[in-house]
Amino acid sequence: KQEVTxxxxxxxxxxxxxxxxxxxFTDSAIYNLQWFRQDPGKGLTSLLLIQSSQREQTSGxxxxxxxxxxxxxxxxxxxxxxxxxxxxxxxxxxxxKLSFGAGTTVTVRA
Amino acid sequence: NAGVTQTPKFRVxxxxxxxxxxxxxxxxxxxxxWYRQDPGMGLRLIHYSVGEGTxxxxxxxxxxNVSRLKKQNFLLGLESAAPSQTSVYFCAxxxxxxxxxxxxxxxxxx
Numbered sequence: 001k002q003e004v005t006x007x008x009x010x011x012x013x014x015x016x017x018x019x020x021x022x023x024x025f026t027d028s029a030i031y032n033l034q035w036f037r038q039d040p041g042k043g044l045t046s047l048l049l050i051q052s053s054q055r056e057q058t059s060g061x062x063x064x065x066x067x068x069x070x071x072x073x074x075x076x077x078x079x080x081x082x083x084x085x086x087x088x089x090x091x092x093x094x095x096x097k098l099s100f101g102a103g104t105t106v107t108v109r110a
Numbered sequence: 111n112a113g114v115t116q117t118p119k120f121r122v123x124x125x126x127x128x129x130x131x132x133x134x135x136x137x138x139x140x141x142x143x144w145y146r147q148d149p150g151m152g153l154r155l156i157h158y159s160v161g162e163g164t165x166x167x168x169x170x171x172x173x174x175n176v177s178r179l180k181k182q183n184f185l186l187g188l189e190s191a192a193p194s195q196t197s198v199y200f201c202a203x204x205x206x207x208x209x210x211x212x213x214x215x216x217x218x219x220x
Binding site: 004009031032034036041042043044045046049089091093096097098099100101102103 | 114150151152153154155158160168169200202207208209210211212213214
């Protein structure tokens with residue numbers, strides 16, 4: 001069974017600092033990996049999708065890398081802002097269903 | 111464009127009561143999903159559907175039933191609610207491997 005882990009569970013940084021969020025998974029046989037953002041009381045919003053053949057994806061200040069062989073992905077958020085405060089979840093797709101991590105809750109202090 | 115709409119947003123049930131959660135999407139997506147989210151855990155898949163008239167079990171299907179009579183709607187039923195079903199329920203639809211989530215239903219079973 002695929003296990004997805006996100007450490008730490010919570011993170012607090014001052015505004016302007018770069019954020020580094022980690023995701024690890026136990027089975028490297030995946031089709032893709034997605035990063036999501038969840039705001040309090042809201043659903044998830046897809047941020048980045050990395051196919052298994054790709055090493056990274058970028059969107060604006062966000063960059064996600066994927067190392068399938070080591071079972072790891074990292075989400076980088078450059079020059080963090082208070083509006084980046086949210087919970088970030090990663091999910092891997094080993095088959096036709098996603099396996100989610102529990103998320104990292106980020107607080108960016110003004 | 112409404113996207114994925116869930117009703118109701120909040121519900122309190124007594125043990126043994128039944129209820130139905132409604133999910134509607136206006137994006138003409140084939141795939142739809144029901145997840146539950148519990149504190150400290152990732153989203154867990156309850157049931158999913160790959161098209162109108164089809165349903166399949168996910169990771170935690172016990173105590174739930176679903177129906178997909180129309181392409182745009184995916185219903186989740188609890189026949190006899192239990193306290194262990196207290197959770198936040200999310201519906202999602204997908205296209206091209208990207209998921210689109212509703213805003214969730216907070217369900218408490220007393």
